[in-house]
Amino acid sequence: MPQGGNLLSRDARILERYRLCRVHTASAIFHSSYYRRPSINSIPSVVTVHDFVYERYARGPKRWVHMHQKHAAIRAAQAVICISESTRQDMLEFVGEIPGQAVHVIHNGVSDVFCPLSLSAAPVPPYVLYVGERRGYKNFMQLLAAMELLPDLELHCVGGGALRAEELAAMPVGTKRRIKHLGFVTDEALNEHYNRALCLVYPSSYEGFGIPVVEAMRAGCPVVSTQCKAIMEVGGDALTVAADADPRALADSVLRLASVEYRNQMVSKGFEVSKHFSWDKTHEGTLAVYKSLGASPG
Numbered sequence: 094m095p096q097g098g099n100l101l102s103r104d105a106r107i108l109e110r111y112r113l114c115r116v117h118t119a120s121a122i123f124h125s126s127y128y129r130r131p132s133i134n135s136i137p138s139v140v141t142v143h144d145f146v147y148e149r150y151a152r153g154p155k156r157w158v159h160m161h162q163k164h165a166a167i168r169a170a171q172a173v174i175c176i177s178e179s180t181r182q183d184m185l186e187f188v189g190e191i192p193g194q195a196v197h198v199i200h201n202g203v204s205d206v207f208c209p210l211s212l213s214a215a216p217v218p219p220y221v222l223y224v225g226e227r228r229g230y231k232n233f234m235q236l237l238a239a240m241e242l243l244p245d246l247e248l249h250c251v252g253g254g255a256l257r258a259e260e261l262a263a264m265p266v267g268t269k270r271r272i273k274h275l276g277f278v279t280d281e282a283l284n285e286h287y288n289r290a291l292c293l294v295y296p297s298s299y300e301g302f303g304i305p306v307v308e309a310m311r312a313g314c315p316v317v318s319t320q321c322k323a324i325m326e327v328g329g330d331a332l333t334v335a336a337d338a339d340p341r342a343l344a345d346s347v348l349r350l351a352s353v354e355y356r357n358q359m360v361s362k363g364f365e366v367s368k369h370f371s372w373d374k375t376h377e378g379t380l381a382v383y384k385s386l387g388a389s390p391g
Contacts, residue, residue, distance in 0.1 A: 128166040140170040144301025179323035202372030220247035222290035232296040238340035287312035310363030331362035
């Protein structure tokens with residue numbers, strides 16, 4: 094928190110996350126971390142918009158409640174920060190343009206923990222890495238099918254909870270033996286996995302940004318992706334892009350990285366692309382938004 098700032102702690106009320114946030118008149122600016130609005134309308138507010146997953150994939154009351162709160166916060170804000178140009182375009186599609194509102198694209202950063210390491214030997218057998226949630230639009234089931242076409246590789250999964258029964262049932266016995274779930278790991282351990290993996294496979298159809306893509310590139314781990322707008326925006330020409338999430342297309346993209354020359358080329362491109370993303374840049378951009386609204390943070 095900025096030097097000289099004040100930290101105010103209050104007990105949560107019933108359904109706190111859905112209520113107006115209690116602020117005092119001395120507040121210079123209001124920036125919510127989860128689509129909250131200030132209790133005093135005269136205080137300038139900023140909203141950071143991450144993605145439109147609920148709008149695209151959720152159904153029923155869960156979708157309605159989220160959209161009501163999120164869209165109301167966006168419409169009430171004097172400034173909006175979108176974490177990618179892709180998210181900005183989605184906001185125009187689902188919410189529309191708000192007269193007089195300033196919209197800024199400020200990319201996420203990535204931790205300095207992620208970096209190349211000097212490791213003694215490549216793992217045997219080699220493996221591809223998958224990071225994060227695995228349901229629905231993440232296309233993990235297609236990656237499992239692709240592993241049947243990659244008999245010499247293992248698949249190591251980080252996060253997303255234990256492998257589910259329907260995921261295991263979809264795999265032949267021989268493939269199951271090559272799938273390992275590593276659970277949740279520290280950033281330091283994840284960095285080592287990036288350094289050891291043949292590549293990160295990130296076959297998601299939709300993202301707001303895709304932080305694992307930048308983490309991997311900073312660690313020297315090439316990335317296989319699909320033609321997801323946000324991932325293409327972030328990864329650029331450092332990505333090995335499968336035409337779609339078809340298992341054969343994913344497997345062919347992974348096999349391209351078995352070529353040492355091609356893999357080294359993509360690693361070098363990844364280092365260059367990842368230089369554009371840092372939390373310092375995110376911080377500077379956010380401060381500039383505050384100042385544009387007349388605030389003097391810090």
